[in-house]
Amino acid sequence: MSxxxxxxxxxxxxxxxxxxxSEIVDQLGQLKNIKIGMANFFLQHTSASLMINENCDPxxxxxxxxxxDKIVPETFPYTHTDxxxxxxxxHLKSGIVGVSLNIPITNGRLNLGTWQG
Incomplete structure (x- = not known):
């Protein structure tokens, strides 16, 4: 195991x-060398998040x-406004959606569904 x-x-x-x-995969030079594995993506940011969703229709x-925006509107009376x-x-959306994903790797590719991205 490596x-x-x-x-x-x-x-x-x-x-x-x-x-x-595409921006992520383009930077993963070693991905093509992995036959089977698991990729963990962790976002080091406090007001952004990662999710897998439909990748075709914008x-x-x-x-x-x-x-x-409906769940977490900008109009709440927030204290943190600096x-x-x-x-x-x-920050709230990041906490709700999350900052990490685990995606299987199969034959040098992220093993996502046809419409996932």
Whole structure:
């Protein structure tokens, strides 16, 4: 058994739900050498999160963003406001959605469903 660890840097993005699958896979040079395994992705950020979702129709990302904004609106009377109106909602959304994912690796690829990303 062997282990492999790599830090990946994603480019900055504005508030919203974004597809980052290709950006992640493009930075995983050793992925192609793994026949079977498990990838753990951990986001080192306190107001962002990771999820697997529909990767084809961009309307899904828009609807996910709208739904999360409804659950965690910027209009709550937050105490933590030093970093702008979307910061505390970002912390809450991060806590709800989560900052890590485990994805199986099969024959050098992340083993996701056809429409997952």
């Amino acid at each position: 282990w492999y660890q790599q830090e990946i840097r994603l480019r900055s993005r504005p508030k919203g739900c974004h597809l980052v699958h 309307d899904v990302r828009d609807d996910m963003d709208m739904g999360l 970093e702008g109106p979307d910061d505390m909602p970002g």
